[in-house]
């Protein structure tokens with residue numbers, strides 16, 4: 686494990702706890718992705734950007750004693766947290782690899798399945814990786830991703846905000862701030878929306894797509910507020926939002942009444958075969 690990480694969000698234990706909360710509202714799409722990939726007990730699964738391992742746990746639950754998950758991540762700290770929390774469940778079946786997924790190495794060899802949850806949008810020009818994967822993976826390898834979309838729901842929210850729901854403005858502000866942050870880092874915040882056509886265009890077969898919007902409930906609002914905490918220094922140094930503006934937006938998020946809020950983001954589920 687040698688590479689350093691420049692992951693744009695947090696890598697602390699608190700950040701890992703946030704990813705656990707996020708795992709709860711990603712639960713249904715996560716299981717649907719694994720269903721669509723038809724994971725079998727002996728599969729060798731390469732998970733791109735496994736982070737602290739909450740999606741890995743779901744994969745391991747589908748594997749038998751001979752199945753393996755190779756978890757690849759650039760964050761040493763998140764990988765260590767994954768290793769610790771999966772130790773009991775996984776035994777020897779979890780192989781952590783500290784590496785940049787945009788440069789596939791030996792770790793990809795022999796994969797039956799290559800998948801990732803909420804990782805491609807952190808990779809600059811993620812389409813380069815998708816094309817390179819098709820070149821090196823064996824025919825028949827299944828691939829699958831869940832990728833967030835921070836923009837698709839915004840036209841609806843802006844419409845509602847303009848027609849008598851001004852209290853929804855903090856949902857728009859959060860989405861704008863995240864888009865601004867990811868653009869400043871030159872990563873791929875919009876890759877989810879174009880993922881299925883991009884895979885088709887690159888010659889993958891059996892490309893399937895589903896869209897999973899999230900109800901904006903307490904845990905989604907809590908996640909948004911925790912993201913503000915995680916990236917407040919970056920927001921301030923990049924001139925996206927000052928500390929005072931972040932505190933104000935967190936207050937406005939807390940004041941929202943759950944039950945009648947439109948989705949503010951969702952996940953694209955895309956599967957295909959090499």
Ligand SMILES: C[S@@+](CC[C@H](N)C(=O)[O-])C[C@H]1O[C@@H](n2cnc3c(N)ncnc32)[C@H](O)[C@@H]1O
Pocket residue numbers: 690692704708733734735736737738739740757758759760763784785786787801802803804807808
């Ligand atoms: C939003 S987190 C998702 C973690 C996990 N997949 C989950 O769903 O809980 C994104 C993860 O991708 C990792 N990551 C980002 N860019 C990466 C890259 N180029 N190579 C490997 N890992 C990367 C981060 O370190 C982080 O663990």
